[in-house]
Amino acid sequence: MGKIAFLFAGQGAQYPGMGKSLYDSSAAAKAVFDTVESVRPGTIQQCFSGTKEELMKTSNTQPCVFSVDLAAARALEEAGIHADGAAGFSLGEVAALTFAGAFADDALGCSLVTERGRLMQKTNEENPGSMVAVLKLPNEKVEAICAEFSQMYPVNYNCPGQLVTAGVKENIDAFCAKVAEAGGRAKKLAVGGGFHSPLMHQASISFESVLQKTGVKAPSIPVYANYTAKPYGNEKVNVLARQIENPVRWQQTLENMAADGFRTFIEVGPGKTLSGFVKRTLSKVQILRVSTAEELEQTVQTVLG
Structure with missing residues (x-):
């Protein structure tokens, strides 16, 4: 089967009601949502009952998608499936790093992605x-x-x-x-800004200042960065901050992961966008996803038998 990678979904994959069945069926997923709710009250309501328009607002999208991403990954871990490595698309990279222990705890990861979303929305309002x-x-x-x-x-x-x-x-x-x-x-695309371009320069600079204060630890598993398409090394703060104003090298990331022995790719979080990218980029790999309790059960059965 080769190594298992968790792929954390990004902005654009959000939908009303996301994460509700995971919350109801997994103690680990519920714990993630409860932690996020303590940091950012109203997130659970937005995920489970928010409108499409409400979820599209960048300052809402990022913490909400982060919550579902991390909840799905924790639910998989709770069920006995462990990742050998991870990658996250855009904001999903913050969730991947949180999952891999690069921040002090889940609450800090939520605070960081919330601030990232706020800064990116503010920058877009100033430079649409x-x-x-x-x-x-x-x-x-x-x-x-x-x-x-x-x-x-x-x-x-x-x-x-x-x-x-x-x-x-x-x-x-x-x-x-x-x-x-x-x-x-x-x-x-139904997104709220010109992300990963020079239009986001101010958000990138501001987020770097935030990261310098909180710090980024070495992740417990390899986490492949959007900015370099390689696992995080010593330059963690700079790499995560620069990601905001630079291209996401997702195809190269997947190719590098395959070259490093990853053969099972499990998309965690809302939607199936990343699964589609894997299918169109790699051959002879297993592609699974978890955004609901039903998909969690199916994935566990497939991987563990």
Whole structure:
């Protein structure tokens, strides 16, 4: 079976009602939600009963997705499935590091992701941006189209044939038209900012100051960073802070994990986006996911028999 990796979901995967069945069925998952609620009151209500619009607001999205990510991972651990390594997509990286013990406790991880979400929303309000997924074009072509605009950037290298871009809102329609002319497909994303681009520079700088005060310890298992596509080393604060304004190298991360012996990838948290990226990037690997109690049971049966 090879090594087991937990992949922690990111922004855009949120949906109303997420995490409720895990809360009801797993003591470990419930403990995560209760901890988050003590740090940020109202998070449970937003996850279980919040509207789509409420969950899309970055300052809400990040702590809510973090909660479901971490709850699913803890529920798997409680059931006897242990990760040999981890990676998280964007905010999911904070959840992955929290799971791996890089912060003092889960409460600190929640505080950090909450502050990250607040800073990114504030930066976007001051410097508004948006994101577009580009399909069916090689990365080099997408990069070339971005270069035709003053503030359009390639940001999330998700998988073969999919590169997400970010830019100022006034560029988006013209950029989408250029993509269509080149034979690609442009899909505007339901996120609240131009993340992982220079538009997020101020949030990155501010978050680094926060991390310097709290510290980031060496994780107990390898956690692959979005910024480098490699496991965290000595430069932990800088790597996590710079992630906010730099591309997510997800395809390269998955390829590096496969080269390091990972063969089972379990997506933890809402949605199935990361599972799709694994399927389109790697072959001869096992892909599972846990966002509900039913999926938890199915995954446990598959892995443990």
